[in-house]
Amino acid sequence: MTFSRKVTCPYCGAVDRIPAEEFDDTLQCGSCGRAMFAARPLELTEADFRETIEGSDIPVLVDFWAPWCGPCKAMAPAYEQAALAMESRVKFARLNTDDEQSIARQFDIRSIPTMILFDKGREVARHSGAMMAGDIERWVAEQSEAA
Numbered sequence: 001m002t003f004s005r006k007v008t009c010p011y012c013g014a015v016d017r018i019p020a021e022e023f024d025d026t027l028q029c030g031s032c033g034r035a036m037f038a039a040r041p042l043e044l045t046e047a048d049f050r051e052t053i054e055g056s057d058i059p060v061l062v063d064f065w066a067p068w069c070g071p072c073k074a075m076a077p078a079y080e081q082a083a084l085a086m087e088s089r090v091k092f093a094r095l096n097t098d099d100e101q102s103i104a105r106q107f108d109i110r111s112i113p114t115m116i117l118f119d120k121g122r123e124v125a126r127h128s129g130a131m132m133a134g135d136i137e138r139w140v141a142e143q144s145e146a147a
Contacts, residue, residue: 005057008091009034010042015055041083041092046100052093054121059144060091061136064107064114066098071130072113081133082140090117090140117143 004019007027014031027036044052044062053060063079065072083092097104097112107116107123117125117140125143 006055007036007058008042008048008052008056009036010040013042013048013052015051041079041094044093044095044100046103049095049100049103050121052091053118056091056118057120058089058091059124059140060093060118061140062116062118063092063094064097064104064109064116065094065112066096068098069112075113075130078131078133078136082136085133085137086140090144115139119144 004017006015006017008015009029009032011034012029012032014029016027016030016036018027018036028034029036041063042052053062063072063075065076067073079092079094086092095103097109111128113130114126114128115131115136116123125139127139131139
C-alpha cells in the first residue's frame, strides 16, 4: 500500500497529494510548477483558510498577525526562519487579522501575534506572544509530540 500526504502550495494554493516515496524538500507543485516547500509561509484568506488547515496531512502552524503590530513585525523573520528549518514537517501560514476579522473572531484571537498549530483541521496548541526562530521550532516540536 502506498501512502501519500496532501500539501498546499505556498504560491498558488493548490492542494497536491504527494506519494510518500516522493516526499522531500525538492517537490514541485503540479499546478504552478513552483517549489511546494519554499521556506515561505502561505498567506491565508477566508477563502482558503479551511481548505488549508483541514486539507493538509502535515500539521499547519498559523501566525495570526496585523501589519500595525510591532511584535508581529519583529517576529516575522524568525517565523520565516523556522519555516525554512521545518518546511517538510510543518506547513507555515499567516493570517492578517485586520483583513480576515471573521476568522480571528472564530478562533477568539485576543492578542497578536498568536500562533495556532492545527493537525488535520483540529487546533492542538496555541501560543500568544512573539518568539525567536529556535523557540518556535522547539514549541512546535513539543506540541507535535504531545498530539
